[in-house]
């Protein structure tokens with residue numbers, strides 16, 4: 284089984300914010316998890332670098348477009364690194380190899396007779412890079428950006444999207460999970476059912492883009508250019524190998540609802556037009572909000588993920604985003620909220636559990652952890668956890684996955700309180716019982732570390748190190764009773780050291 288997962292490729296006209304980090308971390312969690320299960324996994328992210336909007340912003344910055352996109356792509360790459368994401372490749376649409384494949388892709392549709400020449404006249408929002416019908420405007424403005432669209436009239440090439448209605452509806456048939464969550468599939472379906480207009484796939488008045496292969500006076504519409512990245516990247520991501528043979532169409536696209544129509548309607552139709560199989564699945568998540576408004580550059584309420592990471596550490600940020608909002612739905616985030624969960628859930632629930640466990644092994648057993656028969660009841664809980672997390676993550680329910688794991692974090696904390704190892708330590712006759720409880724805690728923490736590894740990669744290695752365990756992260760190890768005997772266990776440094784106040788950000 285192979286698992287290929289993508290994020291949208293982000294526009295480089297702005298600097299990255301937590302909203303971009305969100306989708307990328309989500310994809311990373313799923314990719315890391317699939318690797319643990321031994322699946323051949325490929326994780327793609329990147330940047331969308333063409334289009335009139337970017338050309339305009341570059342000009343405003345007094346730079347050549349290429350210089351501008353090089354600089355800004357670097358900040359997205361830096362963010363990708365700092366959020367500790369394990370992407371296998373980073374695609375940039377200004378890569379010549381991508382540009383060539385865009386031409387090849389478009390030529391295939393053209394040769395199939397699915398593209399014709401026409402005149403486009405309509406209202407265009409250059410921020411969205413999208414045409415709008417009068418009826419879609421809000422007070423005459425773009426519904427996403429609140430600015431008036433421009434009237435554009437030019438010769439364009441059109442793709443016969445209207446001819447794909449039935450084939451698209453077939454993808455959304457009852458019982459299919461082509462698009463998840465279900466309510467997003469319904470949104471896409473009702474859009475298709477309303478009837479589709481042909482779409483313009485080229486621009487005559489712009490230069491910053493890929494030339495249309497049969498008419499170099501036109502450039503390919505930036506959205507078509509961008510969508511093709513998911514397919515093109517596989518052709519050159521690995522030197523001397525074409526991964527499309529192995530990974531296409533086993534692709535899982537992650538995106539937020541702002542770009543649902545492009546991904547769930549236009550993209551599959553373009554692929555059909557080019558005679559290429561459609562993606563296996565798309566998951567459309569909600570928005571991260573601040574004070575109930577979408578975090579976005581145009582609203583101006585953005586948080587820089589790097590600032591949060593500097594104060595709370597990367598794992599805390601990765602954790603918080605999927606706790607604050609249920610993945611799939613919209614949800615508010617705030618620095619106060621992060622601070623609160625950092626202290627309560629990461630510091631107290633998980634961090635203290637490790638501190639206490641290692642301190643007790645050091646104190647009562649001179650740092651030695653023998654392998655003994657653990658509690659059957661706890662073993663049952665640990666053994667059920669792996670399957671529960673798999674079920675959640677296979678359904679893209681990252682928040683539910685964390686809920687399952689936290690059930691066990693809490694169960695272990697109760698196990699400490701109920702068995703009071705500090706009392707057992709006072710009575711030599713209870714030495715075996717004490718060994719059992721300490722083993723339970725270590726075994727439980729080890730299983731937690733493995734199941735948490737995709738969410739909290741740094742914390743996982745710290746937990747395993749502190750317990751003298753180095754068995755690797757394979758999902759097979761997420762079971763009870765696999766903890767090995769260890770020596771030299773010392774009281775662990777706090778996993779999540781105190782941060783004075785949220786105002787530190």
Ligand code: MSP
Nearest residue numbers: 291292293294302306331509510538539570571578
């Ligand atoms: N370049 C296009 C995508 C082309 S993909 C073939 C684009 N870029 S974007 O920079 O605007 O990124 C949009 C995506 O960023 C969203 O779909 C989502 O993945 C992520 N997000 C940006 N802001 C976000 C929130 N406030 N909340 C959740 N996701 C956010 O569209």
